[in-house]
Amino acid sequence: MGIFKDEEFYRIGKLPPYVFAVINEMRAKARAAQLDVIDLGMGNPDGATPRTIVSKLSEAARKKANHRYSMSRGIPRLRDEICKRYRANYDVELDPEKEAIVTMGAKDALAHLLFAVIGPGDHVVAPDPSYPIHQWGIVMAEGHACNLPLRSPDDFLNRIEDFYRKSIRPPKMILLSFPHNPTTTCVDLPFFERLVEMAHKHGTIIVHDFAYADLCFDGYKAPSLLQAPGAKEVGVEIFSMSKSYNMAGWRVGFCLGNPKMIAALGRIKSYLDYGVFQPIQIASIIALRECEEETRKICDSYQRRRDVLVAGLHRAGWMVEPPPATMFLWAKIPERYEWAGSLEFSKLVLERALVAVSPGIGFGPEGEGHVRFALVENEHRTRQATRGIKKLLKD
Numbered sequence: 001m002g003i004f005k006d007e008e009f010y011r012i013g014k015l016p017p018y019v020f021a022v023i024n025e026m027r028a029k030a031r032a033a034q035l036d037v038i039d040l041g042m043g044n045p046d047g048a049t050p051r052t053i054v055s056k057l058s059e060a061a062r063k064k065a066n067h068r069y070s071m072s073r074g075i076p077r078l079r080d081e082i083c084k085r086y087r088a089n090y091d092v093e094l095d096p097e098k099e100a101i102v103t104m105g106a107k108d109a110l111a112h113l114l115f116a117v118i119g120p121g122d123h124v125v126a127p128d129p130s131y132p133i134h135q136w137g138i139v140m141a142e143g144h145a146c147n148l149p150l151r152s153p154d155d156f157l158n159r160i161e162d163f164y165r166k167s168i169r170p171p172k173m174i175l176l177s178f179p180h181n182p183t184t185t186c187v188d189l190p191f192f193e194r195l196v197e198m199a200h201k202h203g204t205i206i207v208h209d210f211a212y213a214d215l216c217f218d219g220y221k222a223p224s225l226l227q228a229p230g231a232k233e234v235g236v237e238i239f240s241m242s243k244s245y246n247m248a249g250w251r252v253g254f255c256l257g258n259p260k261m262i263a264a265l266g267r268i269k270s271y272l273d274y275g276v277f278q279p280i281q282i283a284s285i286i287a288l289r290e291c292e293e294e295t296r297k298i299c300d301s302y303q304r305r306r307d308v309l310v311a312g313l314h315r316a317g318w319m320v321e322p323p324p325a326t327m328f329l330w331a332k333i334p335e336r337y338e339w340a341g342s343l344e345f346s347k348l349v350l351e352r353a354l355v356a357v358s359p360g361i362g363f364g365p366e367g368e369g370h371v372r373f374a375l376v377e378n379e380h381r382t383r384q385a386t387r388g389i390k391k392l393l394k395d
Contacts, residue, residue, distance in 0.1 A: 014140065015136055015139070020358060020359070023356055023357075023358070027041070030350065035354055037350065037355070038355050038356070038377055038384060038388070039377070040355060040382075041357055041358045042358070043327055043328060043376065044376055045242065045243060045376065047301065049245065050294040052290055052291060053283045053286055053287045053291060056285075056286040057280060060279035060283060061279040066279045067278075069275075070274055070278040070281065071274075072266070072274055073102060073266045073269065073270075073275070074276070075278065078281045078282075079097075079102060080096045081285050082094075082100055082102075082288060083099075083100055086226065089224075090227050092224060092227060094226075094256055094257075098262065099232065099256060099257060100255075100256050100262065101255050101262050102276060103238075103252075104253070104273065105242060105251040106238050109253050110137055110175075110207070110238060111133065111140070112268050112269060113207060113255060113261065113268075115141050115268055116261075116268040117172075117264055118138065118143040118172060118173065119142070119143070121142070121143070122171075122173070123169055123172055124143045124146065124174075125148060125163060125173070126138065126146070126147055126148075126174075126175045127156060127176055127180065128364040129150065129182055129183060129365075130147070130150075130177070130364055131177065134175055134209070138175070146171060147364060147365075147366075148163065150185060152185070157191065157194055170204060173204065173207060174199065174204055175206075176207075177210070177211065179212040179213075179216065179324070179325035179326045181212065181328060182330050182367065183330045184330050186222065186325050187223070189227055189228065192228040192231065193229065195225075196230050196234060200234060205234055205235055205258070206231070206234055206235030206236075207237075207238070208225035208236070210222075210224065210238060211238070211242065212243055213244065214243070215243055216324070217306065217322075217323070217325060218303075224237060225237045226256065231257065232258055235257055235258055236256060236261045237255075237257055238253060238255050239253060239256065241284060243298075243327060244295045245295060245298070246294075251276065251280075252280060302327050302375050305378070305382055306322060306329065308379045308382045308383060308386075309373060309375065309382050310322045312382065313389065315386065316386060316393050317334070317390075317394070318334055318393060327374060327376070328373060328375065330370055331371055331373065333370060333371060334393060341359075341361065341368060341369075342370060343359040343361055343362075346371055349371070352388075352391075352395075354388050355385045355389060357372060357373055358373075
């Protein structure tokens with residue numbers, strides 16, 4: 001091995017084995033054996049990006065002026081447009097010059113923001129379970145992850161208050177995401193108001209990942225952190241176009257709110273990239289300006305899939321709760337299989353029902369005992385998946 005020997009690279013050595021890789025490998029082997037595996041594991045939207053957006057991309061990509069380096073913080077018109085959306089949807093005023101930046105998706109925003117504002121040993125509070133980058137992005141930035149169980153919104157707030165009382169060192173940041181991945185937990189505006197009050201009192205900053213802002217069902221509307229009075233003084237919100245507009249592969253996101261945090265992220269990004277490919281940014285302007293109705297259609301599609309999945313699992317005897325938002329369903333493992341744990345149960349579902357799901361343990365210790373379904377197959381395929389699961393559970 002020469003100079004490398006058995007030595008781990010510094011940051012790589014801090015990361016745990018990727019639990020989801022076990023299921024991914026099993027799925028790949030099953031498909032290589034010509035088995036029809038229905039993949040409800042990864043939250044990878046399968047819908048097409050609206051035609052208007054694609055047409056604008058094609059048009060803009062033909063212009064050589066758009067082939068040059070762009071701006072790392074995003075072109076002004078795109079920043080203007082996201083600020084207009086926040087004004088229209090949340091009655092929040094944002095300065096596109098100082099309080100908005102374009103990022104290469106939500107992950108880019110979060111990872112680089114953590115590098116910009118977190119120092120070695122800084123405490124960052126996050127829910128457990130959580131999307132992996134929320135936990136391990138803190139570790140990669142050399143912060144100290146303080147993961148608190150997410151049992152309910154009120155319980156989580158109480159745990160944060162308890163953490164403030166008992167900790168010698170108050171958290172530098174609270175990092176959270178509602179509607180929540182993977183648990184689908186939702187909050188109301190008073191939740192954010194109480195959180196912002198705590199942040200002001202203790203000198204803590206807040207980062208809210210708002211990836212599922214528009215995937216809300218049964219009349220629920222997810223509030224923005226920035227609607228809470230004083231939120232911009234202590235925090236930022238990350239919004240992604242991936243789910244709302246079926247633009248996952250386009251990698252367009254935004255970080256919005258506190259000017260100092262936005263400036264810090266902008267400075268980090270100025271060293272790392274030249275921004276999103278300009279034709280994609282131009283097409284994103286059209287998405288924000290003209291495709292609001294498309295976001296509602298996309299949401300309706302996920303709600304129909306949710307209803308099919310829930311009904312099918314109920315017929316199988318698995319009495320899951322319908323999620324109020326997101327593109328996921330978070331399910332407690334059936335009592336008969338609790339002994340197996342989430343990874344072994346996920347392997348069993350793949351082997352015998354030919355359905356891939358995500359084991360809850362991959363989202364943190366509190367995720368054990370659960371699996372996550374992603375609503376990424378059409379209704380026919382979803383019914384097929386539940387029939388396979390029914391056969392497994394009835395055997």
